[in-house]
Amino acid sequence: MLEPLTNPQLRKFKAAAQLMQPTLKIGKAGLSDGFIRTVSEELARHELVKIKFVEFKEEKKTLAPLLAEKTGSHLVTRVGNVMVLHRPKPAVTEV
Numbered sequence: 001m002l003e004p005l006t007n008p009q010l011r012k013f014k015a016a017a018q019l020m021q022p023t024l025k026i027g028k029a030g031l032s033d034g035f036i037r038t039v040s041e042e043l044a045r046h047e048l049v050k051i052k053f054v055e056f057k058e059e060k061k062t063l064a065p066l067l068a069e070k071t072g073s074h075l076v077t078r079v080g081n082v083m084v085l086h087r088p089k090p091a092v093t094e095v
Contacts, residue, residue, distance in 0.1 A: 002072065002073070002074060004074075005074050005076070005086070010076060010077075013048055013076045013077075013084065013086050014076060014077050014084070016048055017048060017050055017076065017077065020048070020050045020084075021050065022050045022051055022052035022082060023042060023046075023049055023051070024038065024042060024051045025052045025053075025054045026052070026053050026055060026056055026063070027054050027055050028055050030055070030056055031063060031067055036067070036070050036071060039067065039085065040071045040072075043071060043073055043085060043086075043087040044087075044089070047086060047087060047089055048076070048084065048085070048086050049084070049085050050082060050083075050084050051067075051082070051083050051085065052081055052082050053081040053082070053083070054081075060081065060083070061078075064078045064083045067083070068085055071085065072087060073085040073086060074087065
């Protein structure tokens, strides 16, 4: 279970997302297993991912939190047809 984001964290991530271009787009396939896997891989690389709804715009209010849940990430914001997800990188433990 993820710790909820604090207000300062949310503000920081929203500000960072303003400068980003959407890296992924939700198209005809919707939230397919492959798309969810791709989002998860992007989150592992970048922590913060911006996703644009090209299709399923009518369902974005329900799909955005669902995608966050399926990828184990936080829904930072959803504005218009764009959503931003954040998942912290796992802490590296030294051996």
